[in-house]
Amino acid sequence: MTAMQPAVGASTSSDMTINLGPQHPSTHGVLRLMVALDGEYVKSCRPVIGYLHRGLERMMASRPYRQSVPFTDRLDYCASLNSNLAISQAIERIGGMAVPERAQCLRVMLCEMNRIASHLIFFGTYAADIGATTAFLYAFRERERLLDLLEAYTGARLTYNWIRPGGVASDMPEGYAAAVCTFLDGFLKELDAYDTLLTGNPIFRVRTEGVGIISPEKAIAYGASGPVLRGSGVNIDLRRTEPYDAYPQMQFDVPVRTEGDCLARYLVRVEEMRQSARIIRQCLREMPEGEHWGKQPKVFRPAAGEAYSRTESPRGELSIYLVSDGTANPVRVRVRGPSFVHLSMLPELVRGVKVADMIAILGSLDTVLGEVDR
Protein backbone atom coordinates (compact mmCIF):
# COMPACT_ATOMS: atom_id res chain seq x y z
CA MET A 1 0.00 0.00 0.00
CA THR A 2 2.84 2.38 0.69
CA ALA A 3 4.00 2.23 -2.88
CA MET A 4 0.61 3.31 -4.11
CA GLN A 5 -0.09 6.97 -3.55
CA PRO A 6 -3.31 8.05 -5.21
CA ALA A 7 -2.61 11.12 -7.27
CA VAL A 8 -5.79 13.00 -6.43
CA GLY A 9 -7.60 13.24 -3.17
CA ALA A 10 -6.57 11.80 0.13
CA SER A 11 -6.71 8.07 0.56
CA THR A 12 -9.55 7.05 2.83
CA SER A 13 -10.42 3.78 4.49
CA SER A 14 -13.06 3.08 1.86
CA ASP A 15 -10.41 3.02 -0.89
CA MET A 16 -9.24 -0.25 -2.23
CA THR A 17 -6.07 -0.88 -4.20
CA ILE A 18 -6.22 -3.66 -6.71
CA ASN A 19 -3.76 -4.99 -9.21
CA LEU A 20 -5.04 -5.48 -12.72
CA GLY A 21 -2.55 -7.79 -14.35
CA PRO A 22 0.30 -8.54 -15.03
CA GLN A 23 -1.66 -11.54 -16.29
CA HIS A 24 -5.09 -10.32 -17.22
CA PRO A 25 -6.92 -10.88 -20.49
CA SER A 26 -7.74 -7.21 -20.95
CA THR A 27 -4.18 -5.93 -20.49
CA HIS A 28 -3.14 -7.51 -23.82
CA GLY A 29 0.25 -8.62 -22.63
CA VAL A 30 2.10 -8.31 -19.38
CA LEU A 31 0.94 -4.94 -18.12
CA ARG A 32 0.12 -4.31 -14.48
CA LEU A 33 -2.22 -1.51 -13.48
CA MET A 34 -2.24 -0.50 -9.84
CA VAL A 35 -5.68 0.93 -9.44
CA ALA A 36 -7.05 2.74 -6.40
CA LEU A 37 -10.80 2.27 -6.31
CA ASP A 38 -13.48 4.11 -4.43
CA GLY A 39 -16.29 1.66 -4.82
CA GLU A 40 -16.83 1.24 -8.53
CA TYR A 41 -14.91 4.39 -9.43
CA VAL A 42 -11.23 4.68 -10.29
CA LYS A 43 -9.48 7.22 -8.09
CA SER A 44 -6.07 6.74 -9.63
CA CYS A 45 -4.27 4.32 -11.83
CA ARG A 46 -0.59 3.66 -12.24
CA PRO A 47 0.65 1.45 -15.06
CA VAL A 48 3.62 -0.69 -14.06
CA ILE A 49 5.61 -1.65 -17.10
CA GLY A 50 8.84 -3.47 -17.81
CA TYR A 51 7.73 -7.10 -17.49
CA LEU A 52 8.59 -7.65 -21.13
CA HIS A 53 11.81 -5.66 -21.15
CA ARG A 54 14.48 -7.47 -23.16
CA GLY A 55 16.90 -4.62 -23.83
CA LEU A 56 16.18 -4.70 -27.56
CA GLU A 57 17.74 -1.29 -28.24
CA ARG A 58 21.02 -2.41 -26.71
CA MET A 59 20.84 -5.77 -28.46
CA MET A 60 20.42 -4.02 -31.79
CA ALA A 61 23.28 -1.64 -31.02
CA SER A 62 25.69 -4.50 -30.27
CA ARG A 63 25.23 -6.19 -33.65
CA PRO A 64 25.96 -5.32 -37.27
CA TYR A 65 23.28 -3.11 -38.81
CA ARG A 66 21.58 -5.71 -40.94
CA GLN A 67 21.28 -8.16 -38.05
CA SER A 68 19.11 -5.75 -36.11
CA VAL A 69 16.08 -6.31 -38.36
CA PRO A 70 14.86 -9.57 -36.75
CA PHE A 71 14.84 -7.86 -33.36
CA THR A 72 12.34 -5.28 -34.56
CA ASP A 73 9.91 -8.16 -35.14
CA ARG A 74 9.72 -8.39 -31.38
CA LEU A 75 8.78 -4.74 -30.89
CA ASP A 76 5.23 -4.62 -32.11
CA TYR A 77 4.57 -8.28 -32.70
CA CYS A 78 1.09 -7.65 -34.08
CA ALA A 79 2.58 -5.70 -36.99
CA SER A 80 6.18 -6.76 -37.29
CA LEU A 81 6.50 -5.86 -40.97
CA ASN A 82 5.84 -2.23 -40.10
CA SER A 83 8.63 -2.34 -37.53
CA ASN A 84 10.92 -3.98 -40.12
CA LEU A 85 10.17 -1.09 -42.40
CA ALA A 86 11.08 1.51 -39.77
CA ILE A 87 14.54 0.08 -39.07
CA SER A 88 15.19 -0.69 -42.73
CA GLN A 89 14.48 2.92 -43.63
CA ALA A 90 16.77 4.17 -40.90
CA ILE A 91 19.58 1.89 -42.11
CA GLU A 92 19.00 2.94 -45.72
CA ARG A 93 19.20 6.58 -44.74
CA ILE A 94 22.38 6.19 -42.74
CA GLY A 95 24.03 4.10 -45.46
CA GLY A 96 22.62 5.95 -48.47
CA MET A 97 21.05 2.83 -50.03
CA ALA A 98 18.49 3.09 -52.80
CA VAL A 99 15.36 0.95 -52.87
CA PRO A 100 14.08 -0.26 -56.26
CA GLU A 101 10.57 0.82 -57.21
CA ARG A 102 9.16 -2.67 -57.16
CA ALA A 103 10.55 -3.25 -53.68
CA GLN A 104 8.91 -0.02 -52.50
CA CYS A 105 5.57 -1.17 -53.83
CA LEU A 106 5.96 -4.64 -52.31
CA ARG A 107 6.80 -3.03 -48.98
CA VAL A 108 3.69 -0.89 -49.00
CA MET A 109 1.59 -3.94 -49.86
CA LEU A 110 3.11 -6.03 -47.06
CA CYS A 111 2.76 -3.23 -44.53
CA GLU A 112 -0.87 -2.66 -45.37
CA MET A 113 -1.61 -6.39 -45.13
CA ASN A 114 0.02 -6.36 -41.72
CA ARG A 115 -1.99 -3.27 -40.80
CA ILE A 116 -5.22 -5.12 -41.54
CA ALA A 117 -4.03 -8.11 -39.49
CA SER A 118 -3.14 -5.81 -36.61
CA HIS A 119 -6.43 -3.91 -36.73
CA LEU A 120 -8.29 -7.21 -36.83
CA ILE A 121 -6.61 -8.13 -33.55
CA PHE A 122 -7.72 -4.78 -32.16
CA PHE A 123 -11.24 -5.31 -33.45
CA GLY A 124 -11.49 -8.79 -31.99
CA THR A 125 -9.89 -8.16 -28.63
CA TYR A 126 -11.71 -4.87 -28.14
CA ALA A 127 -15.00 -6.61 -28.73
CA ALA A 128 -13.94 -9.33 -26.30
CA ASP A 129 -12.93 -6.72 -23.69
CA ILE A 130 -16.37 -5.21 -23.90
CA GLY A 131 -18.06 -8.57 -23.80
CA ALA A 132 -18.81 -9.56 -27.40
CA THR A 133 -17.17 -12.93 -27.91
CA THR A 134 -18.58 -13.67 -31.35
CA ALA A 135 -16.90 -10.74 -33.06
CA PHE A 136 -13.59 -11.86 -31.56
CA LEU A 137 -13.86 -15.29 -33.17
CA TYR A 138 -14.90 -13.85 -36.54
CA ALA A 139 -12.03 -11.36 -36.54
CA PHE A 140 -9.52 -14.08 -35.81
CA ARG A 141 -10.97 -16.22 -38.58
CA GLU A 142 -10.31 -13.47 -41.12
CA ARG A 143 -6.90 -12.82 -39.64
CA GLU A 144 -6.09 -16.50 -40.05
CA ARG A 145 -6.69 -16.20 -43.79
CA LEU A 146 -4.48 -13.13 -43.95
CA LEU A 147 -1.75 -14.86 -41.98
CA ASP A 148 -1.91 -17.76 -44.43
CA LEU A 149 -1.26 -15.25 -47.22
CA LEU A 150 1.63 -13.67 -45.35
CA GLU A 151 2.96 -17.15 -44.64
CA ALA A 152 2.87 -17.98 -48.34
CA TYR A 153 4.95 -14.87 -49.02
CA THR A 154 7.38 -14.72 -46.11
CA GLY A 155 7.36 -18.21 -44.60
CA ALA A 156 6.45 -16.98 -41.13
CA ARG A 157 3.21 -16.14 -39.40
CA LEU A 158 4.15 -13.51 -36.84
CA THR A 159 7.82 -12.53 -36.86
CA TYR A 160 8.29 -12.00 -40.57
CA ASN A 161 11.65 -10.22 -40.87
CA TRP A 162 11.01 -9.85 -44.60
CA ILE A 163 11.47 -6.13 -45.21
CA ARG A 164 15.21 -5.58 -45.19
CA PRO A 165 17.56 -2.66 -45.73
CA GLY A 166 17.61 -2.20 -49.50
CA GLY A 167 14.33 -3.88 -50.36
CA VAL A 168 12.28 -6.97 -49.61
CA ALA A 169 13.84 -10.40 -49.01
CA SER A 170 11.96 -12.09 -51.85
CA ASP A 171 9.52 -11.42 -54.63
CA MET A 172 5.91 -12.57 -54.53
CA PRO A 173 5.25 -16.27 -55.08
CA GLU A 174 3.40 -17.26 -58.23
CA GLY A 175 -0.31 -16.47 -58.34
CA TYR A 176 -0.05 -14.33 -55.23
CA ALA A 177 -1.84 -11.26 -56.56
CA ALA A 178 -4.93 -13.31 -57.40
CA ALA A 179 -4.94 -14.94 -53.96
CA VAL A 180 -4.71 -11.57 -52.23
CA CYS A 181 -7.54 -10.13 -54.37
CA THR A 182 -9.76 -13.10 -53.54
CA PHE A 183 -9.08 -12.56 -49.87
CA LEU A 184 -9.82 -8.84 -50.08
CA ASP A 185 -13.15 -9.43 -51.84
CA GLY A 186 -14.29 -11.75 -49.08
CA PHE A 187 -12.79 -9.63 -46.35
CA LEU A 188 -14.64 -6.44 -47.31
CA LYS A 189 -17.92 -8.33 -47.25
CA GLU A 190 -17.07 -9.70 -43.82
CA LEU A 191 -16.19 -6.22 -42.62
CA ASP A 192 -19.70 -5.03 -43.48
CA ALA A 193 -21.11 -7.92 -41.47
CA TYR A 194 -18.88 -6.93 -38.54
CA ASP A 195 -20.28 -3.44 -38.74
CA THR A 196 -23.77 -4.80 -38.31
CA LEU A 197 -22.67 -7.17 -35.61
CA LEU A 198 -20.62 -4.80 -33.47
CA THR A 199 -20.60 -1.19 -34.64
CA GLY A 200 -24.38 -1.05 -34.82
CA ASN A 201 -24.89 -2.87 -31.56
CA PRO A 202 -26.53 -0.52 -29.00
CA ILE A 203 -24.71 -2.12 -26.06
CA PHE A 204 -21.35 -1.64 -27.75
CA ARG A 205 -22.20 1.97 -28.54
CA VAL A 206 -23.30 2.74 -25.00
CA ARG A 207 -20.07 1.26 -23.67
CA THR A 208 -17.88 3.31 -26.01
CA GLU A 209 -19.68 6.53 -26.93
CA GLY A 210 -18.50 9.49 -24.88
CA VAL A 211 -16.10 7.29 -22.90
CA GLY A 212 -12.45 8.26 -22.55
CA ILE A 213 -12.63 11.51 -24.46
CA ILE A 214 -9.25 12.87 -25.56
CA SER A 215 -9.30 16.49 -26.69
CA PRO A 216 -7.13 17.33 -29.71
CA GLU A 217 -4.99 19.62 -27.52
CA LYS A 218 -4.37 16.85 -25.02
CA ALA A 219 -3.60 14.34 -27.76
CA ILE A 220 -1.00 16.66 -29.24
CA ALA A 221 0.42 17.57 -25.83
CA TYR A 222 1.00 13.93 -24.99
CA GLY A 223 2.46 13.16 -28.40
CA ALA A 224 -0.28 10.77 -29.42
CA SER A 225 -0.24 9.50 -32.98
CA GLY A 226 -2.04 7.17 -35.33
CA PRO A 227 -5.70 6.29 -34.77
CA VAL A 228 -5.68 7.81 -31.26
CA LEU A 229 -4.70 11.19 -32.68
CA ARG A 230 -7.00 10.93 -35.70
CA GLY A 231 -9.85 9.83 -33.46
CA SER A 232 -9.45 13.21 -31.73
CA GLY A 233 -9.87 15.15 -34.94
CA VAL A 234 -6.22 15.84 -35.80
CA ASN A 235 -5.60 14.94 -39.39
CA ILE A 236 -2.02 13.71 -39.28
CA ASP A 237 -1.01 10.50 -41.00
CA LEU A 238 2.67 10.11 -41.83
CA ARG A 239 1.73 8.16 -44.95
CA ARG A 240 0.17 11.40 -46.16
CA THR A 241 2.12 14.18 -44.45
CA GLU A 242 5.60 12.65 -44.83
CA PRO A 243 5.05 9.94 -47.42
CA TYR A 244 7.69 7.28 -47.77
CA ASP A 245 8.23 4.36 -50.18
CA ALA A 246 5.37 4.07 -52.67
CA TYR A 247 2.82 5.98 -50.59
CA PRO A 248 2.99 9.19 -52.67
CA GLN A 249 1.51 7.29 -55.64
CA MET A 250 -1.29 5.72 -53.61
CA GLN A 251 -4.84 7.04 -53.52
CA PHE A 252 -6.40 6.64 -50.11
CA ASP A 253 -8.41 8.56 -47.57
CA VAL A 254 -7.25 9.27 -44.05
CA PRO A 255 -10.21 8.62 -41.75
CA VAL A 256 -10.60 11.28 -39.07
CA ARG A 257 -13.24 11.51 -36.33
CA THR A 258 -13.73 14.56 -34.17
CA GLU A 259 -15.43 12.97 -31.14
CA GLY A 260 -12.22 11.79 -29.45
CA ASP A 261 -13.95 8.98 -27.58
CA CYS A 262 -13.42 5.21 -27.65
CA LEU A 263 -15.95 4.78 -30.45
CA ALA A 264 -14.13 7.34 -32.60
CA ARG A 265 -10.85 5.48 -32.24
CA TYR A 266 -12.60 2.23 -33.03
CA LEU A 267 -14.30 3.67 -36.13
CA VAL A 268 -11.03 5.16 -37.39
CA ARG A 269 -9.39 1.73 -37.21
CA VAL A 270 -12.27 -0.04 -38.94
CA GLU A 271 -12.24 2.52 -41.74
CA GLU A 272 -8.46 2.20 -41.99
CA MET A 273 -8.90 -1.49 -42.77
CA ARG A 274 -11.02 -0.53 -45.80
CA GLN A 275 -8.44 2.02 -46.91
CA SER A 276 -5.66 -0.52 -46.48
CA ALA A 277 -7.56 -2.91 -48.72
CA ARG A 278 -7.76 -0.10 -51.27
CA ILE A 279 -4.02 0.50 -51.08
CA ILE A 280 -3.22 -3.20 -51.47
CA ARG A 281 -5.36 -3.38 -54.62
CA GLN A 282 -3.56 -0.36 -56.06
CA CYS A 283 -0.18 -1.92 -55.26
CA LEU A 284 -1.15 -5.14 -57.03
CA ARG A 285 -2.54 -3.26 -60.03
CA GLU A 286 0.36 -0.86 -60.46
CA MET A 287 3.22 -3.09 -59.38
CA PRO A 288 6.27 -1.92 -61.34
CA GLU A 289 8.56 -4.49 -62.92
CA GLY A 290 12.09 -4.84 -61.69
CA GLU A 291 14.19 -6.00 -58.80
CA HIS A 292 12.94 -6.67 -55.31
CA TRP A 293 16.34 -5.95 -53.79
CA GLY A 294 18.73 -3.12 -54.54
CA LYS A 295 22.50 -3.34 -54.78
CA GLN A 296 24.06 -3.73 -51.39
CA PRO A 297 27.58 -3.23 -50.10
CA LYS A 298 29.17 -6.47 -48.93
CA VAL A 299 30.55 -4.90 -45.80
CA PHE A 300 28.22 -2.31 -44.39
CA ARG A 301 30.07 0.42 -42.52
CA PRO A 302 28.19 3.72 -42.87
CA ALA A 303 30.06 6.97 -42.30
CA ALA A 304 29.80 8.54 -38.87
CA GLY A 305 26.50 10.35 -38.50
CA GLU A 306 22.89 9.81 -37.57
CA ALA A 307 19.59 8.96 -39.22
CA TYR A 308 15.97 9.16 -38.18
CA SER A 309 13.08 7.40 -39.85
CA ARG A 310 9.41 8.00 -39.16
CA THR A 311 6.79 5.52 -40.22
CA GLU A 312 3.10 5.12 -39.64
CA SER A 313 2.63 1.78 -37.91
CA PRO A 314 -0.92 0.55 -37.18
CA ARG A 315 -0.58 2.02 -33.70
CA GLY A 316 0.88 5.36 -34.66
CA GLU A 317 4.23 6.92 -35.28
CA LEU A 318 7.01 4.37 -35.01
CA SER A 319 10.38 6.05 -35.36
CA ILE A 320 13.89 4.75 -35.18
CA TYR A 321 16.97 6.81 -34.50
CA LEU A 322 20.39 5.45 -35.41
CA VAL A 323 23.82 6.82 -34.58
CA SER A 324 26.87 5.55 -36.42
CA ASP A 325 30.54 6.07 -35.58
CA GLY A 326 31.80 4.52 -38.79
CA THR A 327 32.13 0.96 -37.48
CA ALA A 328 30.03 -2.08 -38.39
CA ASN A 329 27.77 -1.74 -35.35
CA PRO A 330 25.58 1.27 -34.52
CA VAL A 331 26.48 3.26 -31.42
CA ARG A 332 22.89 3.81 -30.42
CA VAL A 333 19.51 2.59 -31.59
CA ARG A 334 16.53 4.37 -30.16
CA VAL A 335 12.94 3.31 -30.76
CA ARG A 336 10.12 5.80 -30.40
CA GLY A 337 7.06 3.62 -30.03
CA PRO A 338 3.47 4.85 -30.16
CA SER A 339 2.18 2.38 -27.56
CA PHE A 340 4.38 3.80 -24.82
CA VAL A 341 3.08 7.30 -25.46
CA HIS A 342 -0.52 6.15 -25.50
CA LEU A 343 -0.12 4.15 -22.31
CA SER A 344 1.22 7.26 -20.58
CA MET A 345 -2.13 8.93 -21.25
CA LEU A 346 -4.05 6.23 -19.41
CA PRO A 347 -3.78 7.52 -15.79
CA GLU A 348 -5.29 10.84 -16.79
CA LEU A 349 -7.99 9.28 -18.96
CA VAL A 350 -9.27 6.81 -16.36
CA ARG A 351 -9.40 9.14 -13.37
CA GLY A 352 -12.95 9.16 -12.07
CA VAL A 353 -14.39 6.62 -14.52
CA LYS A 354 -15.88 3.26 -13.65
CA VAL A 355 -13.73 0.11 -13.70
CA ALA A 356 -15.53 -1.28 -16.74
CA ASP A 357 -14.91 1.97 -18.63
CA MET A 358 -11.24 1.78 -17.74
CA ILE A 359 -11.05 -1.54 -19.61
CA ALA A 360 -12.83 0.03 -22.59
CA ILE A 361 -10.39 2.96 -22.59
CA LEU A 362 -7.31 0.76 -22.26
CA GLY A 363 -8.53 -1.39 -25.12
CA SER A 364 -9.25 1.60 -27.35
CA LEU A 365 -5.64 2.81 -27.01
CA ASP A 366 -4.56 -0.52 -28.54
CA THR A 367 -1.18 -0.80 -26.87
CA VAL A 368 1.20 -3.65 -27.54
CA LEU A 369 3.44 -4.35 -24.60
CA GLY A 370 6.31 -5.66 -26.67
CA GLU A 371 6.75 -2.15 -27.93
CA VAL A 372 6.12 -0.40 -24.61
CA ASP A 373 8.79 -2.36 -22.75
CA ARG A 374 11.16 -3.07 -25.65
Add this chain to the structure above:
Amino acid sequence: MTLISAFLRGFVSILQGMSITLLNLVGRRKITLQYPYQRPNISPRWRGIFYLPYNDEAGRLNCVGCTLCAQACPTGVITMTKMGAGKHASVNEFTMDLGRCMFCNLCIEACPFDAIHMSTRFELASVDRGVSLLAIDKLAQGGADAVERTRRTIEAALEQEAAAKAAAAAAKAAASAQPTEGTGA
Protein backbone atom coordinates in the same frame (compact mmCIF):
# COMPACT_ATOMS: atom_id res chain seq x y z
CA MET B 1 -40.99 6.28 -24.31
CA THR B 2 -37.20 6.44 -24.70
CA LEU B 3 -36.98 3.25 -22.68
CA ILE B 4 -39.30 1.49 -25.07
CA SER B 5 -37.50 2.73 -28.16
CA ALA B 6 -34.15 1.75 -26.62
CA PHE B 7 -35.56 -1.67 -25.92
CA LEU B 8 -36.85 -1.98 -29.49
CA ARG B 9 -33.51 -0.92 -30.92
CA GLY B 10 -31.75 -3.45 -28.73
CA PHE B 11 -34.16 -6.14 -29.85
CA VAL B 12 -33.59 -5.35 -33.53
CA SER B 13 -29.84 -5.38 -33.09
CA ILE B 14 -30.03 -8.75 -31.35
CA LEU B 15 -32.00 -10.09 -34.32
CA GLN B 16 -29.43 -8.66 -36.74
CA GLY B 17 -26.58 -10.14 -34.76
CA MET B 18 -28.28 -13.49 -34.47
CA SER B 19 -28.95 -13.60 -38.21
CA ILE B 20 -25.23 -13.10 -38.90
CA THR B 21 -24.33 -15.74 -36.34
CA LEU B 22 -26.88 -18.12 -37.85
CA LEU B 23 -25.51 -17.56 -41.35
CA ASN B 24 -22.05 -18.34 -40.08
CA LEU B 25 -23.29 -21.39 -38.24
CA VAL B 26 -25.08 -23.10 -41.12
CA GLY B 27 -23.71 -21.48 -44.26
CA ARG B 28 -20.00 -22.03 -43.77
CA ARG B 29 -17.35 -24.67 -43.73
CA LYS B 30 -15.50 -25.08 -40.46
CA ILE B 31 -12.15 -23.29 -40.50
CA THR B 32 -10.83 -24.93 -37.33
CA LEU B 33 -8.25 -27.63 -37.89
CA GLN B 34 -8.22 -30.63 -35.55
CA TYR B 35 -4.46 -30.26 -35.41
CA PRO B 36 -2.71 -33.48 -34.48
CA TYR B 37 -5.15 -35.46 -36.64
CA GLN B 38 -5.50 -32.96 -39.47
CA ARG B 39 -2.28 -31.51 -40.79
CA PRO B 40 -2.09 -27.84 -41.83
CA ASN B 41 -1.40 -26.97 -45.43
CA ILE B 42 1.99 -25.34 -45.06
CA SER B 43 3.49 -22.92 -47.57
CA PRO B 44 6.63 -24.25 -49.31
CA ARG B 45 8.38 -21.08 -48.17
CA TRP B 46 7.78 -22.00 -44.55
CA ARG B 47 10.74 -21.28 -42.30
CA GLY B 48 10.95 -24.45 -40.26
CA ILE B 49 13.65 -26.81 -39.01
CA PHE B 50 16.95 -26.63 -40.91
CA TYR B 51 18.69 -29.21 -43.05
CA LEU B 52 21.98 -29.35 -44.91
CA PRO B 53 21.30 -30.49 -48.50
CA TYR B 54 23.22 -33.53 -49.72
CA ASN B 55 24.52 -33.42 -53.28
CA ASP B 56 24.13 -36.92 -54.71
CA GLU B 57 26.26 -36.29 -57.80
CA ALA B 58 29.23 -34.93 -55.89
CA GLY B 59 28.63 -37.41 -53.08
CA ARG B 60 28.91 -34.80 -50.39
CA LEU B 61 27.11 -32.08 -48.45
CA ASN B 62 27.11 -28.68 -50.11
CA CYS B 63 28.60 -27.07 -47.03
CA VAL B 64 32.25 -26.04 -47.24
CA GLY B 65 32.58 -24.85 -43.66
CA CYS B 66 33.15 -21.17 -44.49
CA THR B 67 31.27 -19.94 -41.34
CA LEU B 68 29.48 -17.17 -43.27
CA CYS B 69 26.15 -18.36 -41.85
CA ALA B 70 27.53 -18.38 -38.33
CA GLN B 71 28.73 -14.80 -38.84
CA ALA B 72 25.37 -13.69 -40.21
CA CYS B 73 23.44 -15.15 -37.27
CA PRO B 74 22.28 -12.48 -34.80
CA THR B 75 22.03 -14.92 -31.87
CA GLY B 76 24.98 -17.25 -32.42
CA VAL B 77 23.03 -20.41 -33.15
CA ILE B 78 25.58 -22.06 -35.43
CA THR B 79 28.94 -23.60 -34.48
CA MET B 80 31.04 -25.71 -36.83
CA THR B 81 34.44 -27.25 -37.33
CA LYS B 82 35.95 -27.52 -40.77
CA MET B 83 37.16 -30.65 -42.46
CA GLY B 84 39.60 -30.72 -45.37
CA ALA B 85 41.08 -27.66 -46.98
CA GLY B 86 41.01 -25.54 -50.10
CA LYS B 87 38.62 -26.81 -52.77
CA HIS B 88 37.88 -30.00 -50.87
CA ALA B 89 36.37 -28.84 -47.64
CA SER B 90 33.26 -29.60 -45.67
CA VAL B 91 32.21 -29.67 -42.04
CA ASN B 92 33.13 -32.14 -39.36
CA GLU B 93 30.70 -30.87 -36.81
CA PHE B 94 27.83 -28.51 -37.47
CA THR B 95 25.63 -27.76 -34.49
CA MET B 96 22.57 -25.55 -34.36
CA ASP B 97 20.99 -24.59 -31.07
CA LEU B 98 17.39 -24.09 -32.13
CA GLY B 99 16.47 -22.98 -28.63
CA ARG B 100 18.11 -19.66 -29.50
CA CYS B 101 17.06 -19.53 -33.14
CA MET B 102 14.71 -16.78 -34.36
CA PHE B 103 14.16 -18.44 -37.75
CA CYS B 104 15.02 -15.12 -39.35
CA ASN B 105 16.41 -16.61 -42.59
CA LEU B 106 19.64 -14.56 -42.45
CA CYS B 107 21.95 -17.63 -42.42
CA ILE B 108 20.30 -19.01 -45.54
CA GLU B 109 20.69 -15.74 -47.40
CA ALA B 110 24.33 -15.49 -46.30
CA CYS B 111 25.24 -18.90 -47.75
CA PRO B 112 26.90 -18.67 -51.19
CA PHE B 113 26.84 -22.47 -51.69
CA ASP B 114 23.14 -23.17 -51.13
CA ALA B 115 24.26 -25.42 -48.29
CA ILE B 116 21.65 -24.68 -45.64
CA HIS B 117 17.90 -24.82 -46.13
CA MET B 118 14.74 -24.65 -44.09
CA SER B 119 12.17 -27.42 -44.27
CA THR B 120 8.44 -27.29 -43.62
CA ARG B 121 8.85 -29.26 -40.41
CA PHE B 122 7.73 -27.16 -37.49
CA GLU B 123 7.20 -29.38 -34.46
CA LEU B 124 9.95 -28.39 -32.06
CA ALA B 125 8.25 -28.88 -28.72
CA SER B 126 10.02 -31.22 -26.35
CA VAL B 127 10.52 -31.69 -22.64
CA ASP B 128 14.28 -31.88 -22.99
CA ARG B 129 16.44 -28.92 -23.96
CA GLY B 130 18.93 -31.24 -25.65
CA VAL B 131 16.40 -32.07 -28.36
CA SER B 132 16.63 -28.57 -29.81
CA LEU B 133 20.41 -28.84 -30.01
CA LEU B 134 20.80 -30.34 -33.46
CA ALA B 135 24.10 -32.01 -34.35
CA ILE B 136 25.19 -32.65 -37.93
CA ASP B 137 23.72 -36.17 -38.14
CA LYS B 138 20.29 -34.66 -37.42
CA LEU B 139 20.77 -31.73 -39.76
CA ALA B 140 22.30 -33.43 -42.81
CA GLN B 141 19.91 -34.58 -45.49
CA GLY B 142 20.35 -38.35 -45.32
CA GLY B 143 21.56 -38.32 -41.73
CA ALA B 144 24.79 -39.82 -40.40
CA ASP B 145 25.19 -41.83 -43.59
CA ALA B 146 25.44 -38.63 -45.66
CA VAL B 147 28.00 -37.22 -43.26
CA GLU B 148 30.09 -40.38 -43.50
CA ARG B 149 29.90 -40.35 -47.30
CA THR B 150 30.93 -36.69 -47.35
CA ARG B 151 33.92 -37.52 -45.16
CA ARG B 152 34.96 -40.31 -47.51
CA THR B 153 34.54 -38.12 -50.60
CA ILE B 154 36.57 -35.32 -49.05
CA GLU B 155 39.30 -37.68 -47.84
CA ALA B 156 39.50 -39.38 -51.24
CA ALA B 157 39.64 -36.01 -52.98
CA LEU B 158 42.35 -34.79 -50.63
CA GLU B 159 44.37 -37.97 -51.16
CA GLN B 160 43.97 -37.64 -54.89
CA GLU B 161 45.01 -34.03 -54.70
CA ALA B 162 48.03 -34.91 -52.58
CA ALA B 163 48.96 -37.69 -54.99
CA ALA B 164 48.54 -35.35 -57.95
CA LYS B 165 50.65 -32.76 -56.19
CA ALA B 166 53.34 -35.30 -55.40
CA ALA B 167 53.29 -36.54 -59.00
CA ALA B 168 53.49 -32.96 -60.27
CA ALA B 169 56.35 -32.19 -57.91
CA ALA B 170 58.15 -35.35 -59.00
CA ALA B 171 57.59 -34.49 -62.64
CA LYS B 172 58.83 -30.96 -62.02
CA ALA B 173 61.88 -32.27 -60.21
CA ALA B 174 62.53 -34.67 -63.03
CA ALA B 175 62.00 -31.93 -65.59
CA SER B 176 64.33 -29.57 -63.77
CA ALA B 177 66.88 -32.36 -63.33
CA GLN B 178 66.90 -33.32 -67.02
CA PRO B 179 67.98 -30.02 -68.58
CA THR B 180 71.03 -29.86 -66.28
CA GLU B 181 71.96 -33.36 -67.44
CA GLY B 182 71.29 -32.20 -70.98
CA THR B 183 73.65 -29.29 -70.72
CA GLY B 184 76.17 -31.60 -69.13
CA ALA B 185 76.04 -33.89 -72.14
